[in-house]
Amino acid sequence: MRLPLTLVVALTFVLAAALCGVAASFAVTAVEENSEIAVRRALDLNGHDWAEVEANGLQVQLTGMAPDEAKRFNALSVVGAEVDASRVIDRMQIRPSAGMAPPRFxxxxxxxxxxxxxxxxxxxxxxxxxxxxxxxxxxxxxxxxxxxxxxxxxxxxxxxxxxxxxxxxxxxxxxxxxxxxxxxxxxxxxxxxxxxxxxxxxxxxxxxxxxxxxxxxxxAPRPVITPFTLRFLIDEEGARFDACAAETATSRARILAAAKSAGVKGTPGCTIGMGVPSPRWARAVELSIGAVAALGGGSVTIADADITLVAAEGTDQALFDRVVGELQTDLPDVFALHAVLPEPEKTSTAGPPEFTATLSPEGQVQLRGRLGSEDMRFMVDSFAKAAFGSSVVYTATRIVPELPGDWSMRVMAGIEALATLKNGALVVKPDNLILRGVSHDEEAGASLARLLAEKLGESHSFELDIVYEEPPLTEEAGPDPDMCEAQLVEIQKAGKINFEPGSATIAGSSATTIEQIAELLQACGPIRLEIQGHTDSQGREEMNKQLSQARAQSVLNELRARRVLTSTYSAVGYGESQPIADNGTEEGREANRRIEFRLIRPELLDEETTALEEIEATENGAAENADADADAAAGTTGADGASGEDQ
Incomplete structure (x- = not known):
């Protein structure tokens, strides 16, 4: 049976349509796969592995979390170079940016x-x-x-x-x-x-x-020293300074080096101040100290530009003349030298004239000895009462005519110096003034040397023996913080703070130690203190740190319970990080389990050089160069410019 022609035509069209649909489907799939592969490859090559690609027909869909807007835009550009930009569907997101770090306030x-x-x-x-x-x-x-x-x-x-x-x-x-x-x-x-x-x-x-x-x-501003004074002497007790002043650190170093060459032991003090009479002060001091050393004893006092050299009694006249002559020649022009060779004392049945004054620790003053007239006695008595108080001065002096003409001036200067001491004794002789005593001022010796050098003048000698004594502590001030820290260590040497095993509870046997520490800290006042807890190395590190923190806090709480002001204290646990003994032994572990009290000290910053100091350094450098040139011209050697004979 033959099919109708119309049916055959219809079936042909249906088959052709089916074939076209299958072909189109294969073509679309191929385009999708090729587009996705090409875009994926391009994104990977440009480091955009965070982007996802999905092809849907002719469209290319992009997804993923872009690190920032710039990366997202770059990914779109890369894809646009592979496929038509109109085919790209952008569904990419941008990762939320983390909160900006706060600024440094x-x-x-x-x-x-x-x-x-x-x-x-x-x-x-x-x-x-x-x-x-x-x-x-x-x-x-x-x-x-x-x-x-x-x-x-x-x-x-x-x-x-x-x-x-x-x-x-x-x-x-x-x-x-x-x-x-x-x-x-x-x-x-x-x-x-x-x-x-x-x-x-x-x-x-x-x-x-x-x-x-x-x-x-x-x-602290440098003090103005008036007069600018230095006093160096060599006697039976050795070489030493009664007063020392320098204008710069370099000048001080030169002066101290010269003093050590002359026999000074240790590290003497020398005040850096303002008021130096000449930029060649250090040179004059070096030469003067060298002269005293060459004489084998005596003293030199420099007040501004006046230099008084007093040789020891019995010094050979020829040696004295030679040393003084060389010193006079070498001194810088501005300085004036007055040299004295004491004459041997002459024996006298009446004894030399003498005036004495004593100041007791309780403040009582006694004046004894010789004065030239009734008017002078009244003047000395009035001056002493004005200096010490009228109720504490006892005067028992006698009138002796024909005393030295400068006797009253020496007595008044000595009383003025004695009034600056806590206690002491003054002896005035025709050829000397001797002052001994105790002061709470570390610079008392230097201050008194300047005072007497100014009052007595260049032709008179004097001796000082001033002992520094720490001032007594007032109730308000309390002990020094360093002393408090040292005493806390001593208390724990006698009785260590112990705890119950594995606990932050203070052992009952440590109650006495805690009481002693609390009593001391109440006297010390509001010092900045860190209470440190330490353990041995047994157990986990984190657990040890927590235990040490708890123990330090327990000590702080115990001090608060005893009414110690702890607002300036902190409790810090260091765990096993700071051992002081071997953790391999029981004795070492016991030593490492401890509480320590440490002062929180400030950080001292480096001081900056001021413009004034820079100018002075330049001037002093020029002066030192001039000294070096002068020494070179004279054929001298040595870093300090001293001659071979002086060395």
């Missing part, structure tokens, strides 16, 4: 006679108005310049403590610059004197909370 506060200025970046949540109000109270009638900027970030840890301490420090320091950051304060200031500098450093160290690191750079 810091401020600088400058205070001087014109007022207070503050500049820097502070957290917006900080009470800025309270800070400016506090500064305004310090400035009183002066202005407060507010140049602060703010940023909307949380207040960092340690910021408020550091800022509070900075305001306290600013209250103590009318001329200062204070830098503040989280947990750290740096102080640069000018004090009125060396003693004031020490007092301020101690006060700031006590006031700083334990959580704040402090750096101190407090400058």
């Amino acid at each position: 810091s401020i600088e506060i400058l205070r001087n006679d014109s007022g207070i200025s503050v500049i820097g970046l502070v957290p917006a949540r900080m009470d800025r108005a309270a800070l400016i109000t506090s500064l305004g109270r310090l400035a009183e009638n002066e202005s407060v310049t507010d140049l602060l900027e703010t940023a909307s970030y949380p207040v960092p840890e340690g910021w408020n403590d550091a800022l509070g301490f900075a305001v306290k420090a600013l209250d103590m320091l009318p001329r200062s610059k204070i830098s503040v950051s989280a947990g750290r304060v740096t102080v640069k200031a000018i004090s009125d004197s060396g003693a004031d500098k020490k007092r301020l450093e101690e006060a700031l160290n006590r006031a700083a909370p334990p959580s704040v690191r402090i750096g101190l750079d407090i400058a």
